[in-house]
Amino acid sequence: MTVYWFMMAWVILFGxxxxxSARRVCVGEYLGEDIYEPRVHLFVAVVTFAVIIFFxxxxxxxxxxxxxxNIFNEYPLFQNAHDIIFDSSAREPGFRLFSILIKTYISDNYTVWLSIIALISGICVMFPLYKYSCNFGVSAFLFMASCQFTWMFNGMRQFLVAAIIFSCTGLILKNKTLLYIIIVCILSTIHKSAFILIPMYFIAQGEPWNKRTMLFIGCIVLAMLFTSKFTNLLTDVVEQTDYASSVNEFKSTDDGTSPIRILVESVPIILAFIYRNKIKDKLTPIIKLSINMSLIASGLYIISKIASSGILLGRLPIYFSMYNLILLPWLLKNIFEDREKDLIYYIMILCYFGFFYYQMVITWGGMGYSSQLLNLEI
Structure with missing residues (x-):
């Protein structure tokens, strides 16, 4: 845990x-007056995430x-990789091609390969927080304390897709639907679960609590009422898709979503719902999107708990839960009065520290860290 505590301390300090050192910029208008929020300097934002990317x-x-x-070491060079790249029976052709190109034209050292993937993933998470978060420091802390950073250490292929699509938030806000779908289709060659982003794109559009999102909530309720039938149907559907070949993989690496994780990830959407009348006139486009994305994430977590067959569902919310990193700081800033904010922030920090300890130490046993490059075995 020493490495992870060091990372936490680094993120807090530079956050x-x-x-x-943040500057105030205009992000919209409320009741005829411009709304100003702090936005950090890009260099400091990069330094904040640098420690996660490095390790x-x-x-x-x-x-x-x-x-x-082991998979990377077995890849051939590009000149001899035709059969590997175009093997129709294998998954993730885009990831194979990307990896083989790195091995051929950059380096055959797996550390370089891992570092490139970590750099892309880290920057793609950092940039939307830098651009949209009203409190980058809190967002960076939440990325660590909610343990979302662990995706860069475990499950990196899916997280690479999630991070890249998160960096494309601007396309959603600008209604660049065709370009967004094209990017999702390309990313699906890295991880096929990316296809879920297409229908969810349309659910996430528009005002919070609109008909589409309420329909989504209705589907969750029905899934809860008809648990066994829903689980059997879901299993049948998944086994007829490309996910069938990865069922055993996910059963061995994901034992389902814990109620504590569901609660932690649902806090922002619960606050947004409780105080919806108080914040409705303050909502900016990014916050509207974040509320809808947070709702989708919580819904998928609940469904993954209902369908406790271990078939990948517990990993799908990562495509949407990163919007909580933008949403929660905004809610704390806009819901509570100044005299309450300090107490609320203290409570939030303590609760997330508690979750970080619970998840990393109790649930994952410290998630040991090893590095031949750094000569570390912790």
């Missing part, structure tokens, strides 16, 4: 520095990393 790239034996390294 505070980022917020202290993610330098790792050797962390969770599923060994499997990925």
């Amino acid at each position: 505070i520095l980022a917020q202290v 993610a790239g330098a790792r050797t034996h962390v969770a599923d990393t060994t499997t990925y390294i």
Whole structure:
């Protein structure tokens, strides 16, 4: 845990520095007056995430990393890779092509490969927070404390897709539907679960609590009422798709979503619902989108708990839950009065520290870190 505590301390320190040195910019209008929010300097934002990117790239034996390294080492060079790249029976052709190109034209060292993936993932998470979060320091802390950062150490292929699509938030806000769908289709060659982003794109559009989102909530309720039938139907559907070949993989690496995780990830949407009347006139486009994305994430977490067959569902919410990193700081800023905010922030920090300890130490046993490059075995 030493590495992860160091990462946490680094993110907190530079997150505070980022917020202290932030400049105020106009982000919209409320009741005829311009709304100003702090936005951090890009360099400090990059430094804040640099520690996560560095340790993610330098790792050797962390969770599923060994499997990925073995796969990378077995890839041939591009000149001899035709059969590997175009093997119709294998998954993720885009990921194979991307990896083979790195091995051929950049380096055959797996650390370089892992570092490139970590750099892309980290920057793609950092940039929307830098651009849209009203409190980058809190958002960076939440990324660590909610344990979303662990995706860069375990499950990196799916997180690479999730991070890239998160960086495309501007396309959703600008209604660039065709371009968004094209990007999703390309990313689906890295991880096929990306296809879920297409229908969810239309659910996430528009005002919070609109007919589409309420229909989504209705589907969740029905799934809860007809648990066994829903689970059997879901299993039948999944087994007839490309996910069938990954069922065993997910059964061995994901034992379902815990109620504590569901509660933690649902806090922002619960607050947004309770105080919906208070914030309805303050909503900016990014916050409207974040509320809808948060609702989708919570709904998928609940469904993954209902369908406790371990068929990948517990991993789908990562495509949407990163919007909580933008939403929660905004809610704390706009819901509570100044005299209440300090107490609320203290409570939030303590609760997330508690969750971080619970998830990392109790549930995952410390998620040991190993790096041949750094000569570390912790």
